[in-house]
Each structure stands twice: as C-alpha cells, then as structure tokens.
Amino acid sequence: xxxxxxxxxxxxxxxxxxxxxxxxxxxxxxxxxxxxxxxxxxxxxxxxxxxxxxxxxxxxxxxxxxxxxxxxxxxxxxxxxxxxxxxxxxxxxxxxxxxxxxxxxxxxxxxxxxxxxxxxxxxxxxxxxxxxxxxxxxxxxxxxxxxxxxxxxxxxxxxxxxxxxxxxxxxxxxxxxxxxxxxxxxxxxxxxxxxxx
Numbered sequence: 565x566x567x568x569x570x571x572x573x574x575x576x577x578x579x580x581x582x583x584x585x586x587x588x589x590x591x592x593x594x595x596x597x598x599x600x601x602x603x604x605x606x607x608x609x610x611x612x613x614x615x616x617x618x619x620x621x622x623x624x625x626x627x628x629x630x631x632x633x634x635x636x637x638x639x640x641x642x643x644x645x646x647x648x649x650x651x652x653x654x655x656x657x658x659x660x661x662x663x664x665x666x667x668x669x670x671x672x673x674x675x676x677x678x679x680x681x682x683x684x685x686x687x688x689x690x691x692x693x694x695x696x697x698x699x700x701x702x703x704x705x706x707x708x709x710x711x712x713x714x715x716x717x718x719x720x721x722x723x724x725x726x727x728x729x730x731x732x733x734x735x736x737x738x739x740x741x742x743x744x745x746x747x748x749x750x751x752x753x754x755x756x757x758x759x760x761x
Contacts, residue, residue, distance in 0.1 A: 574650020592712035600696035601660025613643040626680035
C-alpha cells in the first residue's frame with residue numbers, strides 16, 4: 565500500500581485529503597517486531613491553519629524543552645488553501661525497525677503548550693519503554709497478524725481498546741492472542757493459530 569498525504573483538515577470545516585493505492589495481498593506474512601533498534605531520525609512538525617505563527621513557535625519551544633530536540637528537527641507548516649482554523653503537533657521518530665508518529669491536536673481555548681505536551685507524553689512513554697510498538701499501533705497490528713496466522717511484537721502497557729480488540733478478533737478468527745508483562749511498562753503480544761486443521 566502507498567499513502568500520499570495531500571492536506572490536513574481540521575474539525576469542523578474538514579478538507580483533509582490523502583491518496584491511497586491499495587493492491588490485493590498475494591500472501592500474508594507473519595510479523596515479528598520485538599526490537600525497534602536505534603533512533604535514526606526525529607522530526608516535529610506543527611501544522612497551522614488560519615492561526616498565528618506564535619502558536620507553533622510556543623509548541624516547538626515545548627518540544628525542544630521536553631525532548632531536547634535540535635532546531636533542524638523542528639518546523640512549522642501552514643496549510644495552503646485552509647477551510648477553517650486548526651492546529652496539530654506531529655512527532656515522528658524513525659527507528660531501524662519501525663517509525664512511530666505521535667500527535668497532539670489543538671482545541672479552542674487550549675494552550676499551545678498543552679497541545680505539544682499531548683504528543684510529547686505519548687512519545688516519552690514509548691521511548692522510555694524501549695519497545696518498537698506504541699499503544700495505538702499495537703491495536704492496529706492485531707488484525708493483520710491474525711489474518712497472517714500469527715506473529716509477535718513488544719509494546720507498552722496495552723490499552724483497554726487493544727485488549728478488547730483482541731477478544732473480538734478471537735471470536736471471529738481461529739487465533740489466540742496472548743499478553744505477557746515483561747517489565748513495568750513492557751509487554752509481549754503473541755498471536756498464534758488455534759486452528760487444529
């Protein structure tokens with residue numbers, strides 16, 4: 565699958581666009597994602613739509629303060645042809661085995677620093693756990709792994725959404741999904757076929 569981001573859209577005006585090219589799977593492959601490897605690249609992007617640049621500057625200042633990122637890893641992007649006001653902070657961390665993305669979204673009356681902290685806190689949990697898969701990616705990996713008949717990954721403490729998703733998948737597909745705590749905030753998730761045939 566190929567995804568191309570065209571433009572962000574912010575509630576309630578909307579207007580976000582992306583293009584996706586999806587080709588049928590010839591064969592499912594199992595995923596085993598146990599290590600993330602070294603962080604190779606970091607980027608913080610603030611998207612602004614009909615809002616002052618000072619908001620983005622305050623958000624990026626918070627990223628620098630909390631994560632100690634360099635100025636060349638930070639940028640402000642104004643939405644071309646905006647349909648309404650909006651703001652988002654996007655943190656991208658590219659590791660050897662996986663790229664994770666963490667987001668904070670602006671709301672009317674919410675300080676810029678809080679928007680940045682929403683994304684920063686998610687990134688810090690993932691970084692401190694030393695795992696390849698964050699809370700939200702864990703939830704998304706379960707179904708393709710079940711369709712492939714198995715696989716494993718290491719993640720942060722699973723959310724209720726993830727454990728509920730696992731139970732639902734087990735009711736529809738011949739797999740068993742196991743969660744095993746391996747540290748204070750490190751978990752192993754294993755999907756295996758339960759089909760006797």
